[in-house]
Amino acid sequence: MFGGIGNLANVMKQAMEMKGKLQEMQELVANLRFEADSGAGAVTATVNGKLELAAIKISPETFKSGDVELVEDLVRSAVCAAQRKAADGVRAEMAKMTGGMNIPGLDGLLGAK
Numbered sequence: 001m002f003g004g005i006g007n008l009a010n011v012m013k014q015a016m017e018m019k020g021k022l023q024e025m026q027e028l029v030a031n032l033r034f035e036a037d038s039g040a041g042a043v044t045a046t047v048n049g050k051l052e053l054a055a056i057k058i059s060p061e062t063f064k065s066g067d068v069e070l071v072e073d074l075v076r077s078a079v080c081a082a083q084r085k086a087a088d089g090v091r092a093e094m095a096k097m098t099g100g101m102n103i104p105g106l107d108g109l110l111g112a113k
Contacts, residue, residue, distance in 0.1 A: 029090055034046070034085040036078055041059065042074050043071070045081070049090050053079060056079070
């Protein structure tokens, strides 16, 4: 009759361990940085593991043409490429941490989309 209590305690312990590991994974993902450029380095975007834009660098020569649409396209392209790298990188990190197990919903818990 009381054997179930021991199992419950074990489940609770495992849940607490999992919560700690999830927090570690969230911190790791938030600190990852991924960089991509467009226009042969005219624009460089840096994105974190949560797919948030962390930095953007635009070379001064990019503005000399006066073509605003070109600059906008270069920025969009660099940001999208950095976000793709980040998504792939986060998936790879999660695969390492989970031993390759696909855990549904883990992307959302870590902030990745």
